Amino acid sequence: MRSIGEMARDSGLGVSALRFYDRAGVLVPARVDPVSGYRWYAPEQLDEARVLVRLRRAGMPLADVRLVLAGWSDTEADLVRGLLQAHLRRLERGLAEARGEFSTLRAQLDHRENPMTTAPPTGTVCLSLSAPALAGALDAVRFAVGADPELPMLGGVLFDVEDDALRVVATDRYRMAVARMACAGHRGPREQVVVPAPLVDAMRALLAEGESALFTVEDGRVTLEAAEREVSGQRLAHDFPDYRRLVRLPAGKRVVVDVPGLREALETGPVRAAEAGGSGPCAREVSVLATTDDGTVTVCGDGDGYGSGDGNANGNGVGVDRGFLLDALSAADRDRLVLEFGPAPTAPLTIRRTDDEGTFSLLMPVRLDH
Numbered sequence: 349m350r351s352i353g354e355m356a357r358d359s360g361l362g363v364s365a366l367r368f369y370d371r372a373g374v375l376v377p378a379r380v381d382p383v384s385g386y387r388w389y390a391p392e393q394l395d396e397a398r399v400l401v402r403l404r405r406a407g408m409p410l411a412d413v414r415l416v417l418a419g420w421s422d423t424e425a426d427l428v429r430g431l432l433q434a435h436l437r438r439l440e441r442g443l444a445e446a447r448g449e450f451s452t453l454r455a456q457l458d459h460r461e462n463p464m465t466t467a468p469p470t471g472t473v474c475l476s477l478s479a480p481a482l483a484g485a486l487d488a489v490r491f492a493v494g495a496d497p498e499l500p501m502l503g504g505v506l507f508d509v510e511d512d513a514l515r516v517v518a519t520d521r522y523r524m525a526v527a528r529m530a531c532a533g534h535r536g537p538r539e540q541v542v543v544p545a546p547l548v549d550a551m552r553a554l555l556a557e558g559e560s561a562l563f564t565v566e567d568g569r570v571t572l573e574a575a576e577r578e579v580s581g582q583r584l585a586h587d588f589p590d591y592r593r594l595v596r597l598p599a600g601k602r603v604v605v606d607v608p609g610l611r612e613a614l615e616t617g618p619v620r621a622a623e624a625g626g627s628g629p630c631a632r633e634v635s636v637l638a639t640t641d642d643g644t645v646t647v648c649g650d651g652d653g654y655g656s657g658d659g660n661a662n663g664n665g666v667g668v669d670r671g672f673l674l675d676a677l678s679a680a681d682r683d684r685l686v687l688e689f690g691p692a693p694t695a696p697l698t699i700r701r702t703d704d705e706g707t708f709s710l711l712m713p714v715r716l717d718h
Contacts, residue, residue: 359397473565476532483555485527491675494520501586510538528706542584550579617647638665667714
């Protein structure tokens, strides 16, 4: 017999996922201790668990997964093959439909792009900045820089300068961070420059040595001068998404939280399983946050807060990647922060500083298996 921890290690399913599949009647342990409730699995269930992992990676619905596992024997091989083939046909049909829609969208983009009528940006920027303020702004957003080679425009930090304000922005699609600071010296129209992540890191190291900094962009080359030294490199030749549209969110419930206490609750509290095909990478540890009637934030366990009818939770639980949230709390660098919950669990969770509304981060919710 395998313990639930051994089963998780050998199968590739997390402990929380095994608990979920037990409750869903998909992979029920061979024995449950009547006193402790501890789960034990028979040797042959390891093969079923590994099959389950593959089926979920392929996006098969739970109803079909249950039938496949129930028929995972030679006597039911025809049933299993039929279910696999039916799911494959669904995937192929969905892919064909997606290709058609994408082809139409690409045609629309080609029609809209007209370089003869679009005035290119000047690409020339010269800003005087506070070195500590810029260092703090970069620290607040660096964690959200993307690393997907298919999306190179997200592999850096956007420097968005307009009037006397500089906003630095980073996103990897699943999280976004924005920091605002004052600047001087810009007299032209709004300019946007995407600085690649390695150059951002070199800038951050340089900023530790000075009180003021000069940020310039000319002919596609980005330079930062501070403490009589400088670093420079080429800007990314990609357009950054219109982040201002992405941060226009409906008003939500704002709760001030004690960050050390929330961090401890996240690190020691329960986690849930993310459904295959949900937002972001697979096999993540997901925390479910909810607000209670007394205005505090709780980290919910199985059956709590998230549509459970729990008397203490307000039914506004949102699932977020635990590691992403811990990163956002560290980047905010405050002992007290404001968490803003959207009107539904599908809305992003916003993390704001109590003393600086211009610096905040968003975490996209994770669809949960429940």
